[in-house]
Amino acid sequence: MLSYTIIQYTDDDIFKYCKQSKCYKGPLVTDTVSGEVTCESCGLVLIERGVDREQESSTYDLGEFLTKTRTGAGFSLAMHDKGLYTNIGNQNVDATGKPLSGTMKNTIERLRKWDQHSKSRTISRSLGPALSIFDSSRIRLSIPGSVIEEAAYIYRKALAAKLTKGRNANALACAALYAACRRCDIPRTLRDISEASNIRRKVLSRTYRILVENLDLKLRPFDSAEFITRISNEVGISEKTKRRAFEMLSKMVEFGISAGKNPMSIAAAVLFLSCVLNGERKSQLDIAKAAGVTTVTIRNRIQSLKKEFGIILED
Secondary structure: OOOOOOOOOOOOHHHHOOOOOOOOOOEEEEOOOOOOEEEEOOOEEOOOOOOOOOOOOOOOOOHHHHHOOOOOOOOOOOOOOOOOOOOOOOOOEEOOOOEEOOHHHHHHHHHHHHHHHHHHOOOOOOOOHHHHHHHHHHHHHOOHHHHHHHHHHHHHHHHOOOOOOHHHHHHHHHHEEEEHHHHHHOOOOHHHHHHHHOOOHHHHHHHHHHHHHHHOOOOOOOOHHHHHHHHHHHOOHHHHHHHHHHHHHHHHHHOOOOOOOHHHHHHHHHHHHHHOOOOOOOOOHHHHHHOOHHHHHHHHHHHHHHHHHHHOOOO
């Protein structure tokens, strides 16, 4: 049973609808089933089909949600039907529970069949597997739901642009997920998504470039500070060394030295240099494995930092 509560009007606003000359203006009677507000003095219906603006009842069980909620689940791009699924039921009865006649049964069966055919034509075949990849990657990579929504939005744009023709749909879905991580500032590298989805990094990188070029995506590079905590936690670096790495990185950003460089390599080089300055014994190999770069990259980055910015980093 639906209940209605009229809370958006005052008495003066309600009684302005009453045009009866002999009305005593009240009292008001509210029908909680139909949502009608009636004047008891003259019997005139002042408001019809009022809206209950009170808060939804909080439920923690699926059965209670289905019985108590009035609005249903929210709109989501991460679902193939966007959460607006409708279906013609299999019961051949009318609204009053009476069985349908033979002619009406054939009509309903034909409508049910056309409803299924129309849904299968409007939904792309690659959309379902892509949404399954998003759901599994969300658990493996600890990605929030907002990133999955953004990834589904990017992938639907790729479907509209017909980028899936002649290409690996799984690689395109993973590339959309990486682009969503870039757009939402969630530090996940191509290597992380490649290992989680069992797709080669080279294929994923090439598909990502195709996605960016065709959809004209404007994506900012990751901040190196987002990877410092990740690398230090995996290697086991102290908080003192981590704070010094953040200080050195902030100086580099202030002077524009980190622009145009791989943020992961910058974070690894700054962390290793901070370990050396604080006397903490951590090898380049351990930091390189945690960062997904080579030791040669870390050494080259450290040499360039010492050459361009060494005095300020060590004071």
